Structures are given as C-alpha cells and as structure tokens.
Amino acid sequence: MASEFQEWADGNRNGMLEPPELREFLEAVRALIQEPHPVRTPVDEFFNLDGDGEISPKEMIAARNFIFREQLRRIYQYDPDLARLFNLNNDEWISLGEIEPFMDLLFIPETREPREAMGPLERRADRNRDGFVDEGEFEDFARQIFAIAALLPLAPEEGRQRAVGKRGIFAYVEVSENGRLRTRSTTISTGTRTTGSTTRRWS
Numbered sequence: 001m002a003s004e005f006q007e008w009a010d011g012n013r014n015g016m017l018e019p020p021e022l023r024e025f026l027e028a029v030r031a032l033i034q035e036p037h038p039v040r041t042p043v044d045e046f047f048n049l050d051g052d053g054e055i056s057p058k059e060m061i062a063a064r065n066f067i068f069r070e071q072l073r074r075i076y077q078y079d080p081d082l083a084r085l086f087n088l089n090n091d092e093w094i095s096l097g098e099i100e101p102f103m104d105l106l107f108i109p110e111t112r113e114p115r116e117a118m119g120p121l122e123r124r125a126d127r128n129r130d131g132f133v134d135e136g137e138f139e140d141f142a143r144q145i146f147a148i149a150a151l152l153p154l155a156p157e158e159g160r161q162r163a164v165g166k167r168g169i170f171a172y173v174e175v176s177e178n179g180r181l182r183t184r185s186t187t188i189s190t191g192t193r194t195t196g197s198t199t200r201r202w203s
Ligand SMILES: [Ca+2]
Pocket: 048, 049, 050, 051, 052, 053, 054, 055, 056, 059
C-alpha cells in the first residue's frame, strides 16, 4: 500500500490525485507545518508521533525536516531529472547545504527579497530569464518546491504504488524533462485560493 500520508487524498481511489484532491492534500501539508494545532487530517495523524491528538511544535519541526529536507535529499532515487532542480552544484548528489536554501525559501519570507539572479538558486527561480528574480517568481518557485517535496513517495519501494505518479508531479508543477521550470504562471494553489490547474500528461 502507498503511504497513508498521501493515499487518503485520493478520494476516488483511481491512483491519481486530480486537481481538487491535490489541492486538499497540499493544503493539509501546509496546515501541518505552519503552526502547532490539533490533529485534523490524516497528514496530521501521520506526524502526530506521540498520538496525543495535537501537532506539537516539536512534531511540526520534525514534519518540516522530514518532508522538506530528508525527502528532497532522496529525490535522486525517484527522478534524476527532477533532482537537478535541487542539485545546485551539479555533482552526483544533493547535500544538506544544497537543501538549506530551499528550506529557507519556504520558511523564511525574507529570503524571497527580489534580487539579481546571480546564484544557482536564483537562476532557477528566474522564470522569464531577465536576470532578476522578482517577488512573484520567488513565490511561484517556493510553491513548486513545496509541491514537489510533499508529493514525493515516502520510501523508494513505494514509488510504484504511490497515489501520485511521476508524470503527475511533472504535469502539476510544470517541470520540464531536463529539470528546468517552464515559463508559465503558477498552477499550484495556496491557502484558500484555488486555481484552475489542469493535469497534463507527459508522453
Ligand atoms: Ca502529538
């Protein structure tokens, strides 16, 4: 069975997360890692390690670190192409040092200050390739990183059975085969805002 962490969101059990299911799932992950709170979703349940009905500050931090640090570091096992997005120095693996800027981008708003696209992370975020990363580009980039991390299967052996296939991830986050982000407006929802995203299949 695929992990309960993601599988519950596949309401119609067809093995794919359609846009409404995907939105619900991503919103649950967002709620999980935002602040301590009572358990409300299966995602919360998954990280309620002591089973006391609350996501404590410690469990929240554990969830953040697991989903956005441990999982992203293992991305090569799932998809070498997608892994290039995170492999800032283009070597054979993704180090902790490479993941930190992505964690900062997600959790420290000040790191999304508009700036010139000098570094490897900034160049990846610079969608329109004008050499400058504006606020919107950072926001979009952060949403994509968030979705990629949340949708990775929890263990390599689950890769074949997980609810969201690799193609689904590619389609949803608009990442091209060479790991570069496509120039298109965001398709990923945040908060209560929803977008009319479509799930395109790659062939
Ligand atoms: Ca708890």
